[in-house]
Amino acid sequence: MALGVPEDEVFAAADAVLARGERPTVKRVRQELGRGSPARVGSLLDIWWGQLAKRVEGETRLPGMPREVTEAFLALWQQATTFAQGVAEQSLTTINQAADLEQLLADRDAQIDDLRGQCQELKNKHDETLSQLGEYREQLHQSQRVLERVEAELARALEAAARERARSKD
Template sequence: MAIGVPETDVFAAADAVLARGERPTVERVRQELGRGSPARVGGLLDQWWMRLTERLNGETRLPALPSEVSQAFVAIWQQATHLAQGAAEQALAEQRQVLAAEREQLAALEDQARQDAAQYRQLAAEAMAGRQAAETRLADLELLLAQRMAQIEDLRQQREELVRERGEAQLHAQGLQQQVQDLALKLEQDRVDHATYVRGVEERAYREIDRAREESKSRAVQLKAASRQLDDLQRRLEALHNGLSEAQQQAAAQQARADTLAQQLLQRPAGAGVKPKMRKRITSASKRSS
Protein backbone atom coordinates (compact mmCIF):
# COMPACT_ATOMS: atom_id res chain seq x y z
CA MET A 1 0.00 0.00 0.00
CA ALA A 2 1.07 3.55 -0.67
CA ILE A 3 2.58 5.71 2.10
CA GLY A 4 1.96 9.47 2.43
CA VAL A 5 -1.72 9.59 1.42
CA PRO A 6 -2.97 13.25 1.43
CA GLU A 7 -5.01 14.39 4.48
CA THR A 8 -7.79 15.73 2.29
CA ASP A 9 -8.38 12.24 0.92
CA VAL A 10 -8.44 10.82 4.48
CA PHE A 11 -10.88 13.53 5.63
CA ALA A 12 -13.13 12.96 2.62
CA ALA A 13 -13.13 9.21 3.22
CA ALA A 14 -14.00 9.72 6.92
CA ASP A 15 -16.88 12.05 5.93
CA ALA A 16 -18.12 9.41 3.50
CA VAL A 17 -18.04 6.71 6.20
CA LEU A 18 -19.87 9.03 8.64
CA ALA A 19 -22.45 9.88 5.96
CA ARG A 20 -23.29 6.17 5.63
CA GLY A 21 -24.10 6.18 9.32
CA GLU A 22 -21.02 4.24 10.30
CA ARG A 23 -18.35 5.18 12.77
CA PRO A 24 -15.15 6.18 10.99
CA THR A 25 -12.33 3.82 11.99
CA VAL A 26 -8.88 3.26 10.56
CA GLU A 27 -9.87 0.08 8.75
CA ARG A 28 -13.11 1.58 7.35
CA VAL A 29 -11.31 4.70 6.16
CA ARG A 30 -8.56 2.60 4.61
CA GLN A 31 -11.18 0.44 2.91
CA GLU A 32 -12.85 3.60 1.66
CA LEU A 33 -9.54 4.91 0.37
CA GLY A 34 -8.21 1.61 -0.86
CA ARG A 35 -4.76 2.64 0.31
CA GLY A 36 -2.80 4.27 3.13
CA SER A 37 -0.82 2.86 6.05
CA PRO A 38 -2.55 2.34 9.43
CA ALA A 39 -0.24 4.83 11.17
CA ARG A 40 -0.77 7.54 8.53
CA VAL A 41 -4.55 7.06 8.40
CA GLY A 42 -4.77 6.84 12.20
CA GLY A 43 -2.89 10.13 12.72
CA LEU A 44 -4.98 11.98 10.16
CA LEU A 45 -8.19 10.47 11.58
CA ASP A 46 -7.36 12.01 14.96
CA GLN A 47 -7.14 15.41 13.23
CA TRP A 48 -10.43 14.69 11.48
CA TRP A 49 -12.18 14.10 14.83
CA MET A 50 -10.82 17.37 16.26
CA ARG A 51 -11.95 19.26 13.19
CA LEU A 52 -15.31 17.53 13.41
CA THR A 53 -15.76 19.06 16.89
CA GLU A 54 -14.90 22.47 15.54
CA ARG A 55 -17.38 22.01 12.73
CA LEU A 56 -20.06 20.95 15.20
CA ASN A 57 -19.40 24.10 17.26
CA GLY A 58 -20.04 26.30 14.26
CA GLU A 59 -23.61 27.22 15.33
CA THR A 60 -22.44 30.83 15.91
CA ARG A 61 -22.30 31.18 12.17
CA LEU A 62 -26.02 30.43 11.80
CA PRO A 63 -28.17 33.18 10.17
CA ALA A 64 -30.49 35.43 12.26
CA LEU A 65 -33.64 33.56 13.24
CA PRO A 66 -36.62 34.36 15.50
CA SER A 67 -35.67 34.04 19.13
CA GLU A 68 -37.98 31.07 19.83
CA VAL A 69 -36.80 29.25 16.73
CA SER A 70 -33.24 30.23 17.38
CA GLN A 71 -33.37 29.03 20.97
CA ALA A 72 -35.04 25.77 19.98
CA PHE A 73 -32.56 25.28 17.16
CA VAL A 74 -29.66 26.08 19.50
CA ALA A 75 -31.00 23.64 22.09
CA ILE A 76 -31.36 20.95 19.46
CA TRP A 77 -27.98 21.84 18.01
CA GLN A 78 -26.35 21.78 21.43
CA GLN A 79 -27.98 18.45 22.21
CA ALA A 80 -26.84 17.10 18.86
CA THR A 81 -23.40 18.56 19.40
CA HIS A 82 -23.28 16.99 22.88
CA LEU A 83 -24.34 13.64 21.48
CA ALA A 84 -21.88 13.98 18.60
CA GLN A 85 -19.09 14.93 20.95
CA GLY A 86 -19.89 11.92 23.12
CA ALA A 87 -19.94 9.66 20.11
CA ALA A 88 -16.80 11.31 18.84
CA GLU A 89 -15.05 10.94 22.16
CA GLN A 90 -16.14 7.30 22.40
CA ALA A 91 -15.04 6.71 18.85
CA LEU A 92 -11.83 8.56 19.54
CA ALA A 93 -11.21 6.39 22.64
CA GLU A 94 -11.88 3.27 20.61
CA GLN A 95 -9.70 4.63 17.88
CA ARG A 96 -6.96 5.34 20.37
CA GLN A 97 -7.24 1.73 21.65
CA VAL A 98 -7.06 0.51 18.08
CA LEU A 99 -4.09 2.79 17.46
CA ALA A 100 -2.39 1.53 20.65
CA ALA A 101 -2.96 -2.02 19.55
CA GLU A 102 -1.74 -1.17 16.10
CA ARG A 103 1.28 0.61 17.60
CA GLU A 104 2.05 -2.50 19.67
CA GLN A 105 1.61 -4.59 16.58
CA LEU A 106 3.75 -2.14 14.68
CA ALA A 107 6.40 -2.27 17.43
CA ALA A 108 6.28 -6.07 17.28
CA LEU A 109 6.56 -5.83 13.51
CA GLU A 110 9.48 -3.41 13.86
CA ASP A 111 11.17 -5.74 16.35
CA GLN A 112 10.56 -8.65 14.02
CA ALA A 113 11.85 -6.47 11.18
CA ARG A 114 14.99 -5.66 13.18
CA GLN A 115 15.45 -9.38 13.88
CA ASP A 116 14.82 -10.15 10.25
CA ALA A 117 17.25 -7.36 9.29
CA ALA A 118 19.89 -8.84 11.60
CA GLN A 119 19.21 -12.26 10.15
CA TYR A 120 19.33 -10.78 6.65
CA ARG A 121 22.61 -9.04 7.47
CA GLN A 122 23.99 -12.36 8.73
CA LEU A 123 22.70 -14.05 5.61
CA ALA A 124 24.21 -11.24 3.57
CA ALA A 125 27.56 -11.71 5.32
CA GLU A 126 27.32 -15.44 4.70
CA ALA A 127 26.31 -14.72 1.13
CA MET A 128 29.27 -12.37 0.78
CA ALA A 129 31.59 -15.01 2.18
CA GLY A 130 29.98 -17.54 -0.12
CA ARG A 131 30.37 -15.08 -3.00
CA GLN A 132 34.05 -14.61 -2.19
CA ALA A 133 34.48 -18.38 -1.95
CA ALA A 134 32.57 -18.73 -5.21
CA GLU A 135 34.75 -16.08 -6.83
CA THR A 136 37.85 -17.87 -5.55
CA ARG A 137 36.43 -21.14 -6.82
CA LEU A 138 35.56 -19.45 -10.10
CA ALA A 139 39.11 -18.14 -10.42
CA ASP A 140 40.44 -21.64 -9.71
CA LEU A 141 38.00 -23.09 -12.23
CA GLU A 142 39.01 -20.47 -14.81
CA LEU A 143 42.67 -21.36 -14.21
CA LEU A 144 41.81 -25.05 -14.46
CA LEU A 145 39.81 -24.32 -17.61
CA ALA A 146 42.78 -22.49 -19.10
CA GLN A 147 44.99 -25.46 -18.26
CA ARG A 148 42.43 -27.84 -19.76
CA MET A 149 42.19 -25.69 -22.88
CA ALA A 150 45.98 -25.74 -23.16
CA GLN A 151 45.90 -29.52 -22.75
CA ILE A 152 43.14 -29.75 -25.36
CA GLU A 153 45.19 -27.61 -27.75
CA ASP A 154 48.21 -29.81 -27.09
CA LEU A 155 46.12 -32.94 -27.66
CA ARG A 156 44.72 -31.39 -30.85
CA GLN A 157 48.23 -30.76 -32.12
CA GLN A 158 49.23 -34.29 -31.11
CA ARG A 159 46.14 -35.59 -32.93
CA GLU A 160 47.07 -33.68 -36.06
CA GLU A 161 50.61 -35.02 -35.78
CA LEU A 162 49.26 -38.54 -35.31
CA VAL A 163 46.93 -38.12 -38.29
CA ARG A 164 49.88 -36.97 -40.39
CA GLU A 165 52.01 -39.86 -39.15
CA ARG A 166 49.09 -42.20 -39.78
CA GLY A 167 48.90 -41.00 -43.39
CA GLU A 168 52.62 -41.50 -43.79
CA ALA A 169 52.34 -44.91 -42.12
CA GLN A 170 49.51 -45.85 -44.50
CA LEU A 171 51.63 -44.83 -47.48
CA HIS A 172 54.56 -46.75 -46.03
CA ALA A 173 52.27 -49.73 -45.37
CA GLN A 174 51.05 -49.61 -48.95
CA GLY A 175 54.66 -49.60 -50.12
CA LEU A 176 55.44 -52.49 -47.79
CA GLN A 177 52.35 -54.31 -48.99
CA GLN A 178 53.52 -53.91 -52.59
CA GLN A 179 56.97 -55.11 -51.54
CA VAL A 180 55.35 -58.06 -49.76
CA GLN A 181 53.37 -58.90 -52.88
CA ASP A 182 56.51 -58.65 -55.00
CA LEU A 183 58.39 -60.73 -52.46
CA ALA A 184 55.55 -63.29 -52.40
CA LEU A 185 55.74 -63.57 -56.19
CA LYS A 186 59.51 -63.91 -56.00
CA LEU A 187 59.20 -66.48 -53.22
CA GLU A 188 56.66 -68.41 -55.27
CA GLN A 189 59.01 -68.36 -58.26
CA ASP A 190 61.89 -69.36 -55.97
CA ARG A 191 59.72 -72.14 -54.54
CA VAL A 192 58.97 -73.42 -58.01
CA ASP A 193 62.64 -73.18 -58.96
CA HIS A 194 63.61 -74.83 -55.69
CA ALA A 195 61.05 -77.60 -56.22
CA THR A 196 62.47 -78.17 -59.70
CA TYR A 197 65.99 -78.17 -58.28
CA VAL A 198 64.93 -80.54 -55.48
CA ARG A 199 63.32 -82.89 -57.94
CA GLY A 200 66.54 -82.85 -59.96
CA VAL A 201 68.58 -83.42 -56.82
CA GLU A 202 66.25 -86.20 -55.74
CA GLU A 203 66.53 -87.85 -59.11
CA ARG A 204 70.30 -87.57 -59.00
CA ALA A 205 70.23 -88.80 -55.40
CA TYR A 206 68.12 -91.77 -56.38
CA ARG A 207 70.58 -92.57 -59.13
CA GLU A 208 73.47 -92.16 -56.68
CA ILE A 209 71.63 -94.34 -54.17
CA ASP A 210 71.15 -97.05 -56.78
CA ARG A 211 74.81 -96.81 -57.77
CA ALA A 212 75.81 -96.81 -54.08
CA ARG A 213 73.66 -99.86 -53.50
CA GLU A 214 75.41 -101.64 -56.35
CA GLU A 215 78.76 -100.55 -54.99
CA SER A 216 77.65 -101.55 -51.50
CA LYS A 217 76.81 -104.99 -52.72
CA SER A 218 80.23 -105.26 -54.38
CA ARG A 219 81.89 -103.89 -51.28
CA ALA A 220 79.93 -106.33 -49.13
CA VAL A 221 81.32 -109.22 -51.21
CA GLN A 222 84.82 -107.74 -50.90
CA LEU A 223 84.26 -107.18 -47.18
CA LYS A 224 83.22 -110.76 -46.69
CA ALA A 225 86.34 -111.93 -48.51
CA ALA A 226 88.50 -109.57 -46.46
CA SER A 227 86.75 -110.75 -43.32
CA ARG A 228 87.60 -114.31 -44.16
CA GLN A 229 91.20 -113.26 -44.81
CA LEU A 230 91.21 -111.36 -41.53
CA ASP A 231 89.90 -114.41 -39.73
CA ASP A 232 92.69 -116.47 -41.30
CA LEU A 233 95.25 -113.86 -40.26
CA GLN A 234 93.76 -113.73 -36.77
CA ARG A 235 94.02 -117.48 -36.45
CA ARG A 236 97.62 -117.41 -37.73
CA LEU A 237 98.39 -114.54 -35.32
CA GLU A 238 96.93 -116.47 -32.44
CA ALA A 239 99.02 -119.51 -33.48
CA LEU A 240 102.13 -117.32 -33.66
CA HIS A 241 101.29 -115.82 -30.30
CA ASN A 242 100.88 -119.23 -28.79
CA GLY A 243 104.19 -120.33 -30.34
CA LEU A 244 105.85 -117.19 -29.03
CA SER A 245 104.48 -117.88 -25.58
CA GLU A 246 105.81 -121.42 -25.69
CA ALA A 247 109.16 -120.14 -27.00
CA GLN A 248 109.30 -117.55 -24.22
CA GLN A 249 108.50 -120.22 -21.65
CA GLN A 250 111.23 -122.48 -23.08
CA ALA A 251 113.67 -119.59 -23.18
CA ALA A 252 112.85 -118.77 -19.59
CA ALA A 253 113.39 -122.38 -18.61
CA GLN A 254 116.64 -122.44 -20.46
CA GLN A 255 117.67 -119.18 -18.88
CA ALA A 256 116.84 -120.57 -15.47
CA ARG A 257 118.97 -123.61 -16.17
CA ALA A 258 121.71 -121.37 -17.52
CA ASP A 259 121.59 -119.23 -14.42
CA THR A 260 121.73 -122.29 -12.22
CA LEU A 261 124.61 -123.62 -14.18
CA ALA A 262 126.35 -120.25 -14.01
CA GLN A 263 125.94 -120.10 -10.29
CA GLN A 264 127.33 -123.55 -9.97
CA LEU A 265 130.30 -122.66 -12.12
CA LEU A 266 130.96 -119.45 -10.23
CA GLN A 267 130.85 -121.27 -6.95
CA ARG A 268 133.71 -123.57 -8.01
CA PRO A 269 137.30 -122.73 -7.05
CA ALA A 270 139.43 -120.89 -9.55
CA GLY A 271 141.63 -123.88 -10.27
CA ALA A 272 138.72 -126.30 -10.74
CA GLY A 273 138.92 -126.30 -14.49
CA VAL A 274 137.04 -122.98 -15.34
CA LYS A 275 139.06 -120.46 -17.26
CA PRO A 276 139.01 -116.75 -16.25
CA LYS A 277 137.57 -115.60 -19.59
CA MET A 278 134.76 -118.15 -19.30
CA ARG A 279 134.06 -117.04 -15.76
CA LYS A 280 133.86 -113.40 -16.92
CA ARG A 281 131.38 -114.31 -19.68
CA ILE A 282 129.24 -116.27 -17.30
CA THR A 283 129.21 -113.35 -14.88
CA SER A 284 128.26 -110.89 -17.65
CA ALA A 285 125.55 -113.21 -18.92
CA SER A 286 124.21 -113.63 -15.42
CA LYS A 287 124.02 -109.85 -14.95
CA ARG A 288 122.26 -109.36 -18.32
CA SER A 289 119.72 -112.00 -17.42
CA SER A 290 119.14 -110.35 -14.08
Protein backbone atom coordinates (compact mmCIF):
# COMPACT_ATOMS: atom_id res chain seq x y z
CA MET A 1 0.00 0.00 0.00
CA ALA A 2 1.38 3.40 -1.02
CA LEU A 3 1.83 6.06 1.65
CA GLY A 4 1.42 9.02 -0.69
CA VAL A 5 3.86 11.84 -1.35
CA PRO A 6 7.18 11.32 0.47
CA GLU A 7 8.00 13.63 3.37
CA ASP A 8 11.21 14.95 1.82
CA GLU A 9 9.38 15.99 -1.37
CA VAL A 10 6.75 17.90 0.62
CA PHE A 11 9.49 19.58 2.69
CA ALA A 12 11.43 20.50 -0.47
CA ALA A 13 8.27 21.91 -2.07
CA ALA A 14 7.50 23.95 1.09
CA ASP A 15 11.09 25.27 1.05
CA ALA A 16 10.69 26.26 -2.61
CA VAL A 17 7.43 28.10 -1.91
CA LEU A 18 9.05 29.91 1.03
CA ALA A 19 12.10 30.77 -1.10
CA ARG A 20 9.77 32.58 -3.53
CA GLY A 21 8.64 34.74 -0.62
CA GLU A 22 5.24 33.07 -0.31
CA ARG A 23 3.73 31.44 2.76
CA PRO A 24 3.69 27.64 2.31
CA THR A 25 0.06 26.51 2.35
CA VAL A 26 -1.44 23.15 1.46
CA LYS A 27 -2.67 24.57 -1.85
CA ARG A 28 0.69 26.16 -2.79
CA VAL A 29 2.73 23.09 -1.80
CA ARG A 30 0.39 20.82 -3.78
CA GLN A 31 0.74 23.15 -6.78
CA GLU A 32 4.53 23.03 -6.40
CA LEU A 33 4.47 19.21 -6.23
CA GLY A 34 1.84 18.77 -8.90
CA ARG A 35 0.26 16.01 -6.82
CA GLY A 36 -0.58 14.87 -3.30
CA SER A 37 -3.71 14.63 -1.23
CA PRO A 38 -4.60 17.67 0.87
CA ALA A 39 -4.68 15.54 4.02
CA ARG A 40 -1.17 14.06 3.46
CA VAL A 41 0.37 17.38 2.41
CA GLY A 42 -1.37 19.15 5.33
CA SER A 43 -0.05 16.73 7.95
CA LEU A 44 3.50 16.85 6.54
CA LEU A 45 3.29 20.63 6.29
CA ASP A 46 2.49 20.77 10.02
CA ILE A 47 5.70 18.82 10.70
CA TRP A 48 7.62 21.11 8.34
CA TRP A 49 6.40 24.19 10.25
CA GLY A 50 7.46 22.58 13.53
CA GLN A 51 10.96 21.97 12.22
CA LEU A 52 11.31 25.38 10.60
CA ALA A 53 12.25 27.24 13.80
CA LYS A 54 15.00 24.71 14.56
CA ARG A 55 16.26 24.93 10.98
CA VAL A 56 16.38 28.70 11.14
CA GLU A 57 18.35 28.52 14.39
CA GLY A 58 20.77 26.14 12.69
CA GLU A 59 20.30 23.23 15.09
CA THR A 60 19.52 20.70 12.40
CA ARG A 61 22.24 21.93 10.05
CA LEU A 62 24.78 19.76 11.88
CA PRO A 63 22.89 16.57 12.64
CA GLY A 64 24.75 14.01 14.66
CA MET A 65 27.54 16.38 15.70
CA PRO A 66 28.58 16.81 19.33
CA ARG A 67 26.96 19.73 21.13
CA GLU A 68 30.32 21.52 21.53
CA VAL A 69 30.95 21.40 17.78
CA THR A 70 27.46 22.67 17.05
CA GLU A 71 27.86 25.49 19.60
CA ALA A 72 31.27 26.43 18.17
CA PHE A 73 29.84 26.41 14.67
CA LEU A 74 26.87 28.54 15.74
CA ALA A 75 29.19 31.01 17.51
CA LEU A 76 31.37 31.22 14.41
CA TRP A 77 28.28 31.58 12.25
CA GLN A 78 27.00 34.40 14.49
CA GLN A 79 30.36 36.20 14.22
CA ALA A 80 30.34 35.79 10.46
CA THR A 81 26.79 37.11 10.12
CA THR A 82 27.56 40.02 12.46
CA PHE A 83 30.65 40.85 10.43
CA ALA A 84 28.72 40.52 7.16
CA GLN A 85 25.99 42.77 8.52
CA GLY A 86 28.64 45.37 9.44
CA VAL A 87 30.15 45.16 5.97
CA ALA A 88 26.70 45.46 4.41
CA GLU A 89 25.87 48.50 6.56
CA GLN A 90 29.21 50.09 5.69
CA SER A 91 28.59 49.38 2.01
CA LEU A 92 25.13 50.88 2.27
CA THR A 93 26.60 53.97 3.95
CA THR A 94 29.18 54.24 1.17
CA ILE A 95 26.49 53.83 -1.47
CA ASN A 96 24.36 56.52 0.20
CA GLN A 97 27.37 58.84 0.41
CA ALA A 98 28.11 58.22 -3.26
CA ALA A 99 24.49 58.99 -4.13
CA ASP A 100 24.69 62.19 -2.07
CA LEU A 101 27.88 63.15 -3.88
CA GLU A 102 26.30 62.40 -7.25
CA GLN A 103 23.36 64.63 -6.33
CA LEU A 104 25.74 67.35 -5.17
CA LEU A 105 27.66 67.04 -8.44
CA ALA A 106 24.43 67.29 -10.42
CA ASP A 107 23.45 70.37 -8.40
CA ARG A 108 26.87 71.93 -9.03
CA ASP A 109 26.59 71.13 -12.75
CA ALA A 110 23.23 72.89 -12.81
CA GLN A 111 24.73 75.88 -11.00
CA ILE A 112 27.61 75.96 -13.48
CA ASP A 113 25.13 75.89 -16.36
CA ASP A 114 23.20 78.75 -14.75
CA LEU A 115 26.41 80.74 -14.26
CA ARG A 116 27.42 80.10 -17.86
CA GLY A 117 24.06 81.43 -18.97
CA GLN A 118 24.47 84.50 -16.77
CA CYS A 119 28.01 84.98 -18.08
CA GLN A 120 26.73 84.83 -21.67
CA GLU A 121 24.01 87.36 -20.85
CA LEU A 122 26.61 89.69 -19.31
CA LYS A 123 28.87 89.25 -22.35
CA ASN A 124 25.95 90.09 -24.64
CA LYS A 125 25.15 93.18 -22.54
CA HIS A 126 28.84 94.14 -22.59
CA ASP A 127 28.96 93.79 -26.37
CA GLU A 128 25.74 95.83 -26.67
CA THR A 129 27.17 98.49 -24.36
CA LEU A 130 30.37 98.65 -26.41
CA SER A 131 28.29 98.99 -29.57
CA GLN A 132 26.26 101.80 -28.00
CA LEU A 133 29.47 103.43 -26.80
CA GLY A 134 30.76 103.39 -30.38
CA GLU A 135 27.51 104.96 -31.56
CA TYR A 136 27.70 107.61 -28.83
CA ARG A 137 31.31 108.38 -29.77
CA GLU A 138 30.32 108.78 -33.41
CA GLN A 139 27.45 111.07 -32.37
CA LEU A 140 29.88 113.01 -30.17
CA HIS A 141 32.33 113.44 -33.08
CA GLN A 142 29.49 114.56 -35.33
CA SER A 143 28.33 117.01 -32.65
CA GLN A 144 31.89 118.28 -32.26
CA ARG A 145 32.17 118.80 -36.05
CA VAL A 146 28.83 120.62 -36.08
CA LEU A 147 29.99 122.73 -33.13
CA GLU A 148 33.25 123.55 -34.91
CA ARG A 149 31.30 124.61 -38.00
CA VAL A 150 28.91 126.69 -35.92
CA GLU A 151 31.82 128.27 -34.05
CA ALA A 152 33.55 129.03 -37.36
CA GLU A 153 30.38 130.56 -38.79
CA LEU A 154 29.90 132.54 -35.58
CA ALA A 155 33.46 133.80 -35.75
CA ARG A 156 32.95 134.84 -39.38
CA ALA A 157 29.64 136.46 -38.50
CA LEU A 158 31.26 138.34 -35.61
CA GLU A 159 34.09 139.49 -37.88
CA ALA A 160 31.59 140.60 -40.49
CA ALA A 161 29.58 142.41 -37.85
CA ALA A 162 32.72 144.07 -36.50
CA ARG A 163 33.69 145.17 -40.00
CA GLU A 164 30.21 146.46 -40.60
CA ARG A 165 30.33 148.49 -37.38
CA ALA A 166 33.73 149.79 -38.27
CA ARG A 167 32.51 150.84 -41.67
CA SER A 168 29.44 152.48 -40.33
CA LYS A 169 31.55 154.52 -37.90
CA ASP A 170 33.70 155.74 -40.67
